[in-house]
Amino acid sequence: MKAVLQRVSKASVTIEGEISAKIGNGLLILLGIEEADTQDDIEWLCRKIINMRIFGDENNAMNNSLKDVDGDAIVVSQFTLHASTKKGNRPSFIKAAKPDFAEPMYEKFVAHFEKEFGKKIGTGEFGADMKVELLNDGPVTILIDSKEKS
Template sequence: MIAVIQRVSESAVKIDGVIKGQISLGLMVLLGIEDADTNEDIEWLSKKIVNLRIFPDENGVMNKNIQDAGGDILLISQFTLHASTKKGNRPSYIKAAKPDFAIPMYEKFILALEQELDKKIETGEFGADMKVSLVNDGPVTIIIDSKNRV
């Protein structure tokens, strides 16, 4: 699994012009799923995201996690994170999981994040044409690949 995590002061996702998910202070997370992903990847990555200390403390040092900061999470599925650009100019998405595998993994990831965060998270809709907006705070953007954890 690949996650692009952005600390935001606000973020929203619209589908057909209607807001599906919206947060103020928190993390907007783009998630790419591949066939090699397992429940272990879900558990490790969800814990890593919730415990990342990327929010400022009273001294302005990034020392607080999302729970300490009182923030929320907006999770968006994004298969294009697994794009291969080695050959030619048209990316290949062969590594990205097909919906029959990716949707259940995405749903498990939502539940894992909610359990770790101890509250409901906001989401997009798997496979939908989504319009995502955000104000990146900092800016702070972190990329984590669960296959590079060792």
């Protein structure tokens, strides 16, 4: 399971002209799921994201977590995080999980994140054509891969 965290001043997701999620200060999380992912990956990644100290403290040093700053979050499923670009110029998405596996894992991730975080988060819509807008704060962008946790 891969996640791209973007610390944002604001972010939104629009589907078919309607805003489905909108936040101020917080994280926009792009989530890529592969067939090898498990509940353990969900739990580890949620815990890691929620406690990642990437928000400024009173001295503007990155010492605060999403919880510490009472930030918000949006999670958007993005299979393209598992693109392989080794051969040719057309990416291969063979490592990305098929929708019948990925969608329930995405829903489990969102549910577990909300449980651990203690409040509702915004989401995109699995498989939809989404327009994602953000104002990256910093900029701060972090890539986390649950397969590299050891």
